[in-house]
Amino acid sequence: MTGHIGIVGAGLVGAGWAIVFARAGHDVRVFDGAEATLAALPGRLDTALADLKQSGLISDPAAIRNRITIVETLGGALAGAQYVQESVFERTDVKRALYEQIDPLLGPGTLVGSSSSGIPASAFTGGMAHADRYLIVHPVNPPYLVPVVELVPSPATSEATVAQARELMTQVGQVPVHVRGEPQGFILNRLQGALLREAWALFEEGHASVADIDKTVSHGLGLRWSFMGPFETIDLNAPGGVRDYAERLGGLYLDIARDRTDPQPWNEELVARVEAERRACLPEQDLQTRGAWRDRRLMALAAHKTAAEQKDGT
Template identity: 60%
Template sequence: MKQVAVVGGGLVGSGWALVFARAGIPVRLFDASEDIRQAAPSRIRASLLDMLEFGLVDDVDAIARRIEVVDSMVDAVSAADYVQESVFERADVKTAVCAEIGAAIRDDAVVGSSSSGIPASMFTEQAPRRSRFLIAHPVNPPHLVPLVELVPAPWTDPEIVPWLREAMEQVGQVPIVVNREIEGFILNRLQGALLNEAWALLDAGLASVADIDRTVAHGLGLRWSFMGPFETIDLNAPGGIEDYAQRLGTLYHSIAQDRRDPKPWSPDLIEFATAERREVLAKPELEARSAWRNRRLMALISHKRGQPER
């Protein structure tokens, strides 16, 4: 990647711009909203200053200078080797934007979509140069949480996935490949399983919102911040993963059987959970708490960088 374009300048798009600029790559950022275009530079600089405090970047000005906000889609994407599309998460919006991107890119450019769960086949089928499109789904904020899910459409050029996986690794991200399209991909299906169980436990009156959150923040999440579920269980029984499966596989199967008829998140339950959360965090404080979360992530990343992988 020698030139990158980011289409969509909100929280995810701005984070992506930081990922590439931090790696030394010039970025052209475009958003259809003039307000978002005007706000992007200050948001990006504020993030960089926080990252500087935690030792995650060295030169704020140099990184910021690599990000140019432009006033048209064509200006952003026409010379780009790679385009990261990060517009509103709706198939019709992405269809229109990808058609515009596809008409303006070079024949050899690659376009990754930040879609959280909508497969690329739902919005790139009619796009010009559709073989150059795939999903490149980050975790928000992408400049702090490095995972990227790469999901090709049925018509994606097969040479693109290995190229983009290597390119993402070179800019400091941690890519995974989803071998075929599935709604929600990998991350949100895992997160969805936990969320659905959390809502079911709340609905049954078994624990409060706060105590369910504590279970993850002070229990499961501590291990999950540096290892995944298979490594976790491999280390949680003396004989490894097969020993764990023999000991607890029946229990987990029984739990899964208990949830064979999942209920949607009901309006009453959502209202109940919202009320408990608003007691501890008023709605006007959400933005400040998000900034606190980002700074906690920065501290965790800084710590992990100083620890051995093995």
């Protein structure tokens, strides 16, 4: 695959993708229909790149920044691109309208990945001339710090498109996960949703505070999950491995699952109680500062994991 990378949608996710591709040596052209979003992009990039350098994750932020160009038209981002990452507003009608513009402009061989976190590609690319070259490429924000990316083809997406997207994502340092079919919420959000569902329910039932539920993950489950997944976790948590674990604790987990047979929405009263506890811990005016702290912690973790994986040869 040759040619630059096109980014359509220059918000938080689009800006993060621009860094991913430029960091890997690709020339990147960014377009957004909102002038204010484009105007904010240079500052957003400069701040993120400075933080990455300070964390030791990059050495030459200027070189990365110089590979990113803002263009004034959708055609300017698409023309001659080997790959386009779309990151516009998460709404089916918005995406469908955009792809109706993209489809006639798409050059030979150009692939388009959508950052959609839950809307399947078939919902907004069905029936289009180049539907075989469209798929979901869903990142975790910010993608330059959290490398997993879900590749979710529609029924019309070709196998070659999936293979090329996987190759590109691997080349730019992401960790692609191939999702078969189009399950609602894909893989990551379904796993996250299961944990969130239980967290809200445990709080609503009065079993623990918001802070204590958070601590159970940040000082417990999350420590293992930062470097291994749920199957490896249980495989190592019983003397005989995963089968031994299933035989020992399968009944317990079945009882837990049966205890949640009637899921309920997060009602306004419940949301208000959770919000009150969170705002007591973190005032609303400090959300942005705490978000920057989160990103710095992610940078430190990314640097540690990179060094550890290089040492272990993994």
